[in-house]
Amino acid sequence: MKRGKGMKFVGDSRISAERKPNIPKDYSEYPGKTEAFWPDFLLKEWLVGAVFLIGFLCLTAAHPVPLERIADPTDAGYIPLPDWYFLFLYQLIKYTYASGPYNIIGVAVIPGLAFGALLLAPFLDRGPERRASKRPFATGFMLLGIAATFYLTWESVVTHDWAAAEQQGKIVEQPDVEIDQEAxxxxxxxxxxxxxxxxxxxxxxxxxxxxxxxxxxxxxxxxxxxxxxxxxxxxxxxxxxxxxxxxxxxxxxxxxxx
CATH class of the missing domain: 1.10.760.10 (Cytochrome c-like domain)
Structure with a gap:
């Protein structure tokens, strides 16, 4: 090959002799790796969604939602329990410096800092690497958040008195007694x-x-x-x-x- 073939010398730089437009490749250049959006792609999406929907319906039929008694605002002894995805916050406000006089720290400051840190995620690690092992800050914060969430959720589950909670919400047949609230x-x-x-x-x-x-x-x-x-x-x-x-x-x- 002749040295400099296909190149034009302009000062000390070299540029291509053939001008190539900066246009991304068309999907047709990848035969066998593409598919039509309709109906191929949508059909697979719908099938996967249908499988999950049927599985969810089977779970709800096999394990009905445990209904509790009608809420009584006069019952000061009832202790409500949040849904499972809020149990880690429920456990957090049980600790000394996140409850009582420091309740604002547990319900606003700590969750606010944790979720607010997500806004800083793009600025904490701006490198081009995609491997988790080469992104220590992003990977470390992610693992820390997951570990804290799992730990607090687990602590909330194992320390909760489920038997007492079941009795609290138990539906009891009311006796047929007329209560005269004007008496x-x-x-x-x-x-x-x-x-x-x-x-x-x-x-x-x-x-x-x-x-x-x-x-x-x-x-x-x-x-x-x-x-x-x-x-x-x-x-x-x-x-x-x-x-x-x-x-x-x-x-x-x-x-x-x-």
Whole structure:
């Protein structure tokens, strides 16, 4: 080959003698490696989507969603649990410096820094390398984020009292007892802390039994209100004796109709 063939000398630089347009290659130059968008590509996408949809429907049919009882805003003892994809945040706010007086750190500062760091991802590693081993910063931050998410999620799952949670949300058939919320005894009940544990309709909750169909006399109910019983501490009632008498008689009268 003759030296400099196909090249033109312009000063100290060399440029190609043939001008080639800077146009990317057409897909037709890769025979056997392309396919028509319609119907070949779309058909495969739809088939894959159909498989996942059928699998999801089978899972929902085999394992129905565990419904809980109707939400009761008066039940102060109920502890809600977020969905699985928020469990790592739920676990985070349990730690000392992310809860209580530092709650803003756990619910806003730390998640804000973590998710805000995603905006900096393009600037942390601007190299052309595609191998994970040659991108230490990007790979390290990714692995750190994944490890933290998995660890916090796992800790939340293993430390949660699932048996107690099941009892909290258990659907209990309500006794056929008519509750007169206009009665004087109910007004006393609603004004006391009793309603927080025993519920608006005296149906009970995770921390307290129902107050209907009790085989107790008004005097026994008064004694329990003063002295407590089981997990109920003494001194919960702080009203007058007259109102307590009305409350005790009201509770004792709540019987199912035969």
């Amino acid at each position: 004087e005894g109910y007004q006393v009940y609603a004004a006391q802390s009793c309603i927080n544990c025993h519920g608006e309709n005296l149906e009970g909750g995770p921390a307290a039994p129902p107050l209907v169909n009790l085989d107790l006399t008004p005097e026994e109910i008064i004694t329990i209100a003063h002295d407590g019983i089981g997990t109920m501490p003494p001194g919960q009632y702080d009203g007058s004796d007259e109102d307590l008498q009305k409350l005790a008689e009201f509770i004792a009268s709540l019987k199912s109709e035969e």
